Amino acid sequence: MSSAHVTILGSNSAVSVFNRFPSGQVFTTEHSQYLIDCGEGTQFRMHQYGVKKSRIKAIFITHLHGDHVFGLPGLITSYQLSGRKEKLTVFGPQPIKKYLDLSLGGIGHFISFPLEIVEIDPNIPHEKFTEIYSDHRVKVEAFHLYHRISCFGYKFTEQEKRPKLNRDFLDTYQPDVASIKRILNGEDFYTDEGVKIAHEKCTQKPVLPTSFAYCSDTIFHEPLGELLENTSCIYHESTYLEPMKNQAAERYHSTAYQAGIIAELASAQKLILGHYSSRYKIIEEFAEEASKSYAGEIVLAVEGKCVEL
Numbered sequence: 001m002s003s004a005h006v007t008i009l010g011s012n013s014a015v016s017v018f019n020r021f022p023s024g025q026v027f028t029t030e031h032s033q034y035l036i037d038c039g040e041g042t043q044f045r046m047h048q049y050g051v052k053k054s055r056i057k058a059i060f061i062t063h064l065h066g067d068h069v070f071g072l073p074g075l076i077t078s079y080q081l082s083g084r085k086e087k088l089t090v091f092g093p094q095p096i097k098k099y100l101d102l103s104l105g106g107i108g109h110f111i112s113f114p115l116e117i118v119e120i121d122p123n124i125p126h127e128k129f130t131e132i133y134s135d136h137r138v139k140v141e142a143f144h145l146y147h148r149i150s151c152f153g154y155k156f157t158e159q160e161k162r163p164k165l166n167r168d169f170l171d172t173y174q175p176d177v178a179s180i181k182r183i184l185n186g187e188d189f190y191t192d193e194g195v196k197i198a199h200e201k202c203t204q205k206p207v208l209p210t211s212f213a214y215c216s217d218t219i220f221h222e223p224l225g226e227l228l229e230n231t232s233c234i235y236h237e238s239t240y241l242e243p244m245k246n247q248a249a250e251r252y253h254s255t256a257y258q259a260g261i262i263a264e265l266a267s268a269q270k271l272i273l274g275h276y277s278s279r280y281k282i283i284e285e286f287a288e289e290a291s292k293s294y295a296g297e298i299v300l301a302v303e304g305k306c307v308e309l
């Protein structure tokens with residue numbers, strides 16, 4: 001079973017109301033953590049919900065609207081003041097370099113830890129993934145979303161784990177250490193009598209690596225469903241409910257029902273809804289509406305919630 005989970009730091013759209021705050025989520029796998037979007041006050045909510053800032057290895061910004069990025073200069077300043085030594089990579093659309101340079105008073109003068117800012121090529125192909133980051137825990141792919149300004153979604157996929165030995169096989173054949181090493185490297189096993197036991201029979205069935213796709217902000221774009229096929233969990237913005245469908249489209253946002261369509265088309269096991277408009281005080285209706293288009297598990301983003309993947 002995967003240990004991956006997502007912690008919600010901000011679930012609202014532009015304005016902070018009803019104890020809801022602008023966008024921010026942390027994807028965790030094993031002990032590696034990655035921040036996605038950084039609305040105003042994100043670093044304070046990390047502290048509030050026990051997310052250790054120092055563990056964040058990379059930050060992924062979807063677009064440069066304030067509700068997704070106003071917390072970033074503050075967070076980077078805190079890293080500087082707390083003496084961060086580890087490298088930090090920030091991904092986002094153009095002109096994120098200029099934005100940070102201006103808001104930090106010149107990155108080169110101010111920051112003394114290794115800070116890399118990567119602007120995602122606006123010409124990456126549509127309806128496709130482009131790998132932008134990889135370490136021993138996770139790979140991250142960017143894809144186009146469709147908002148008023150350049151906006152990217154991110155898909156996190158855990159790296160494939162080494163196969164595990166099958167208990168029955170171990171009990172029956174009691175292989176020595178050298179044989180176990182060979183099996184774990186993908187080889188078959190041979191008994192003392194020279195009988196071959198195929199690698200697949202020696203190991204447990206591989207499970208699909210856990211994956212998480214973050215889709216905010218975007219107008220409803222049906223091809224996303226196909227692109228995200230077999231993603232374990234999808235976060236899809238649901239700024240509005242269906243009675244506001246026209247306004248959603250005009251403002252390049254989606255409804256909960258439309259988010260459900262994307263998750264259903266992708267056969268995702270779980271859908272997280274969020275980026276609620278400030279016009280809605282009660283959010284339960286979002287889950288109700290999405291359940292009309294999506295049969296899987298629906299989770300409403302709420303500050304501090306930890307969603308197992």
Ligand SMILES: [Zn+2]
Nearest residue numbers: 013065067217
């Ligand atoms: Zn937004």
